[in-house]
Amino acid sequence: MRQKIVAGNWKMNTTAEEGQKLASEIINMVKDEVNTNVQVVLSAPFTHLQSVSKLVGGSKNVGVAAQNVSEHESGAYTGEISVSMLKSVGVQWVIIGHSERREYFNETHEQLAKKVDAALKGDLTPIFCCGEPLEIREKDQHEAHVQQQLKDSLFHLSEEQIRKVVIAYEPVWAIGTGKTASSQQAQDMHKTIRQQIASKWGEGVANDIRILYGGSMKPDNAKELMDQPDVDGGLVGGASLKSRDFMGIIKSA
């Protein structure tokens, strides 16, 4: 049985104080109300990572993620944050290749491959995002599009390395739009991804790797999505900013 993961991506929201309040609420609710083996991840803005890590403390089932990381180890890269900086404030996970980073910050496949390498080298767990824009879905090319994204940025990894990666399928047309992929659409794509992994690294790896769904996941659609056999959790944007909504999703896992 693959352990489910529910990750909240706060994006560029909350002040430090609001972030601490949100994290505290979630950590307490998880402690008091969750008795299943679900991994919760809080992906806070860089400025809040240290304080959120402190609040999480040694909690086994709540972890902290960054929303991006530099592919470089150190040096003259003004404004960038390295893997070792993240590690030094207690971060264990990092989102790589979110569609917003690809679209607004022109992150390329090659760069994302390097970010994945840097994260793995520094023992951060990458949550690697993939997903197609609406026009690609309408042309019925979504499977090929996502397969190409995985090929371009992950296919250089060894079996040992890919086993440490979590994949998040986030159809771009479902992000922040209130338009969720149907559970069947999500399942179909997750199955395709798992088959692609099986053909590259073998069935054993494919059976173990976690594939999350992201895109307007809410308390009222989370259960149906996460009940699909190949959906191993969620990467949640908007609904992760309200502790009760996020808890509703965690409890559906």
Ligand code: 13P
């Ligand atoms: P929403 O849940 O707000 O659609 O965002 C999804 C997302 O982009 C998570 O990374």
